[in-house]
Amino acid sequence: MKRYAVLKGIGTIVFGSVLFCNSSFAYELEGYKMPATSTSYKWGSNLDSGSSVIKTGFIDAMTNWENKTVWNDFFYNSNSLNTLNSWYEVSSSYYGRNTSYGVSDGVADYFKSEVNSGNSNITKINVAKSTATHELGHAMGIDHNDINSIMNSARNREVLYMPQTDDINGIAAIY
Amino acid sequence: MLKQNKLKIILSSILVLGTISFYIFSNKEETIHVLASADYPVTENLDEMAIESDLVVMGKYVKLDSKWNMARNPKDISQEDPENYVEGHIYTFKVDYVVKGNIQNKKMIEINHRYSETIDIEDGDGNVEKATNLDPLYIQPDLNAKYVVFLKYEPTQNHYYKAIEPFTVKINELDKVELQSNLLSSVNKAKKNEFKAGNKTFIIDNEIHKIQDNISGMSIEELKSKINQKK
Incomplete structure (x- = not known):
């Protein structure tokens, strides 16, 4: 009985390690990060006024990254880069598409995320x-x-629109 | 007298060193590194290529017909976007056989290939450089080869464009197919665009997704049969 409990324990550890390894190292990293987990943004000329499905998409995307990952905050600032x-x-x-600028030192100076x-x-x-x-994932x-x-x-894209476990792990690994 | 000379020497040295430092600093080579990523549909599956397509045709590219700005003014798409430039190359394609879809009795269609885009990059001194970033997925069509192409119709422009990536299959002299894509693991294509402006080097690195080739080696008949099953 005691031997069975030991074997069960070892099995659980091995199984858990396999699961942990799979979920921890499947993400890919760009090789840069934002300076902090709180960053400002501004709307570009096509989203600056009024509402649209794309603007709503960005607002929901920011909320999801904030709620599901270690990312802290996206906040509006009209002077943001x-x-x-x-x-x-x-x-x-x-x-x-996403373009991240000044990434050679591993920290992006600023980014531009756009939806077509x-x-x-x-x-x-x-x-x-x-x-x-997806685009904000690149920016981060x-x-x-x-x-x-x-x-x-x-x-x-109609079904998968939230950060998944692997994405959450990826952000945690960077920040 | 000696004290005055000493002072002159010190001041001259400071002036010379200052001038040299300023010269070195202002001519220092600087690299500005940009990483460009994009979200577009990708597959490793022939079925999905067929399902995503309005039209699948076999034939040959005849010529490069024209170049245009695919970025349009969102308020009036008949006008170019004044803020964005995305270069499209429109090729005339002679259709020999329609595998999926309908082009009535047309023998020639126009296919748009995304070629490049212009990216504004600030140089750190308040200047904005307009950099041309060649599309990492662009492959110049071979005018002497036979292809099968997987396309979507664009009603506002009356031409076709890629349904998904990959979207072209070359047919070799043995009637076997060869998948065409810069995303294939076997393709080692430079995805970096680099240019210099003054003492600054601008590097645009394109981040791309790698895919496996599950199609090359099929016979053309096998390819057509598989597409027909997905109509």
Whole structure:
């Protein structure tokens, strides 16, 4: 009975370690981070006034990163260098893009995250949210991967629009 | 007298050293590093390529027809976006066989390939450089080769564009297919764009997703049959 309990204990540790390893090291990192877990943003010219499905997508994406990960806060500041915007690219399957500037020292100076309003699927709120969440993931420092993650380019954007366990682990590893 | 000379020497030395330091500092090489990432649909699966496509055709690229700005003014898409430039290359494609979709009796269609985009980069001194970032997915079509292409229709422009990445398959002389994509693990394509302006070097690194090739080696008949099953 005692031997069984010991074996069970060892088995649990081994199984737990395997699970831990799988979930901890599957994310990919960009190799840079933002200076702090609290950062400002401003709206770009196409999202500055009024409301839109893309603006809502960005607002929900910021809330989800704040609530589900160690990321602390995105806060509005009209003088911020970080910009959230949309652009209209026709004849393109692009959903979004992120550009992070001054990354050579491992800390990005600022970023620009944009969602393509010319993509015919972007009118679906979950798709807009999924794209905005993905782009902010890049801004914070996580890279593409091929597992169950918001950073997987092959994800179903109508279903997967929240940071997943791997994304949460990725942000925790950076900050 | 001796004291005055000493003072002159010290002041001259400070002046010379200051001038040299200023010269070195103002001519210091500086690198500005930018990382560009994008979100676009990707697959490793032929079924998904077929499902995502409005049109799948076999044929040949005939010529590069024109270049245009794919970024449009959101308030009036007949106008270019004054703030963004995304260069598209429109190729004329001669259709030999329609695998999926309908092009009525047309023999030629136009296919848009995303070629590059312009990125504004601040140089740290208040100047903004317009940098051309070649699309890391762009592959120049081979005008002498046969292809199968997986496309979506764009009604506002009346042409086609890629349904998903990858979207082109080359057919070799043995009628076997070869998947085309810069995302393939076997393709070691430079995804870095670099240019100099004055004493500053700008590096744009494109972050891309790697995929496996599950298609190359199929016969063209096998490819057509698999696509037909997904119609």
